[in-house]
Amino acid sequence: MDETAVNNAGAGSDILKLQLQELTAQVLDLKMKLETLQRENNQLRRENTQLKRMPLFVASVIDVLENGEVYLRQQGNNQEYLTQVSEELHAVLKPGAKVAVNNALSIVKVIGNIYDSRVRVMELEESPEVTFDKIGGLKNEIEEVREAVEYPLTKPEIFRKIGVEPPKGILLYGSPGTGKTLMAKAVAHQAHATFIRMSGSELVHKFIGEGAQLVRELFSLAREKAPSIVFIDELDAIGSMRTHDGTSGSAEVQRTLMQLLAEMDGFDNRGDVRIMAATNRIDMLDPALLRPGRFDRIIGIPLPDAAARREILKIHCRGMSLSRTVNIEELLKLTDNATGADLQAICREAGMNAVRRDADAVEQSDLIYAVHKVRREPAIMDTRMYR
Numbered sequence: 229m230d231e232t233a234v235n236n237a238g239a240g241s242d243i244l245k246l247q248l249q250e251l252t253a254q255v256l257d258l259k260m261k262l263e264t265l266q267r268e269n270n271q272l273r274r275e276n277t278q279l280k281r282m283p284l285f286v287a288s289v290i291d292v293l294e295n296g297e298v299y300l301r302q303q304g305n306n307q308e309y310l311t312q313v314s315e316e317l318h319a320v321l322k323p324g325a326k327v328a329v330n331n332a333l334s335i336v337k338v339i340g341n342i343y344d345s346r347v348r349v350m351e352l353e354e355s356p357e358v359t360f361d362k363i364g365g366l367k368n369e370i371e372e373v374r375e376a377v378e379y380p381l382t383k384p385e386i387f388r389k390i391g392v393e394p395p396k397g398i399l400l401y402g403s404p405g406t407g408k409t410l411m412a413k414a415v416a417h418q419a420h421a422t423f424i425r426m427s428g429s430e431l432v433h434k435f436i437g438e439g440a441q442l443v444r445e446l447f448s449l450a451r452e453k454a455p456s457i458v459f460i461d462e463l464d465a466i467g468s469m470r471t472h473d474g475t476s477g478s479a480e481v482q483r484t485l486m487q488l489l490a491e492m493d494g495f496d497n498r499g500d501v502r503i504m505a506a507t508n509r510i511d512m513l514d515p516a517l518l519r520p521g522r523f524d525r526i527i528g529i530p531l532p533d534a535a536a537r538r539e540i541l542k543i544h545c546r547g548m549s550l551s552r553t554v555n556i557e558e559l560l561k562l563t564d565n566a567t568g569a570d571l572q573a574i575c576r577e578a579g580m581n582a583v584r585r586d587a588d589a590v591e592q593s594d595l596i597y598a599v600h601k602v603r604r605e606p607a608i609m610d611t612r613m614y615r
């Protein structure tokens with residue numbers, strides 16, 4: 229009995245010894261693997277820093293996809309591509325963010341976000357200073373704009389009582405310098421609303437890749453600052469007839485336009501955000517923009533007639549000392565096709581000329597000189613074309 233016990237104990241310790249040997253061997257093995265992994269790790273770290281040190285390109289994020297990929301557009305050459313990103317990056321990236329990418333097109337770091345450009349592209353004025361009495365002529369147009377923009381903000385109950393929906397979007401169209409921006413600002417002033425202006429052409433030319441996102445931001449800012457008036461200047465830059473030429477530039481404009489249409493569709497006509505836009509090229513606009521529920525109130529802003537020109541000249545000469553020689557009626561005959569902006573320039577030029585002469589007051593001759601200068605000088609015609 230005892231003998232068997234001793235034998236058993238001997239066999240037990242043999243097994244234990246074997247197990248110990250085996251375990252020691254495993255430890256050694258693991259140590260070796262650990263060393264290899266550590267070497268690999270160091271190597272990767274070195275490569276990683278190396279990659280980060282290489283020249284980087286700036287790209288903007290167009291979309292963050294569900295599958296962990298990010299759709300980028302490189303700045304400068306406008307090449308577009310997809311790249312895989314880590315989970316942490318995926319969580320923080322937003323369309324419009326600026327990122328640095330390396331040669332292998334992986335994102336190395338985030339260098340800016342959308343809010344920078346939002347500040348740069350949008351002009352915001354809490355109740356602008358412009359009032360209706362600074363606008364000459366355009367009486368009917370002003371009344372139409374007030375009905376469509378101001379009253380829904382200031383007297384919503386009337387619309388509710390009568391049971392009529394105010395128009396969704398108001399489009400002002402007319403030649404450059406006829407007072408479209410001025411009207412939009414004045415109506416914002418009158419309604420005590422925040423005026424948020426965004427220029428369509430800046431949006432598509434300066435903020436390539438960010439257009440759609442900026443439109444989204446524009447409307448969320450408008451909701452934040454309500455009551456507010458969103459004013460999209462140069463709507464034709466985003467809303468031109470679709471070209472289908474397949475270039476990425478037009479695809480980008482398309483996306484921006486789609487976003488604008490989507491934002492407008494999601495808007496309540498009765499809400500305290502009103503949407504206005506202006507264009508010189510209504511003939512070029514995509515018909516989708518002019519459908520009911522989009523820009524459904526279209527107001528033409530004409531060139532000023534003689535009576536309106538008289539008012540405009542008076543407005544812009546208001547602060548100047550005028551000599552008794554000044555004959556407004558004669559000026560009206562000389563300014564047949566002049567816009568409000570031309571007339572403003574004429575008053576300024578006449579004033580400058582009087583200053584140059586070191587005179588006490590502006591004479592009719594100063595005004596006539598200014599008419600010729602403003603209306604004939606090629607340089608001025610050129611700037612008008614590009615405004």
Ligand SMILES: Nc1ncnc2c1ncn2[C@@H]1O[C@H](COP(=O)(O)OP(=O)(O)OP(=O)(O)O)[C@@H](O)[C@H]1O
Pocket residue numbers: 362363364365366402403404405406407408409410411461506507508540543567568569570572615
């Ligand atoms: N009806 C007007 N009454 C008084 N001033 C005017 C009028 N129209 C234009 N002006 C003057 O011309 C300037 C330019 O007008 P505004 O910016 O409103 O033109 P616009 O129609 O928006 O032109 P654009 O299409 O080039 O944007 C105004 O700042 C204003 O001084």
Ligand SMILES: [Mg+2]
Pocket residue numbers: 408409410461506
């Ligand atoms: Mg304007």
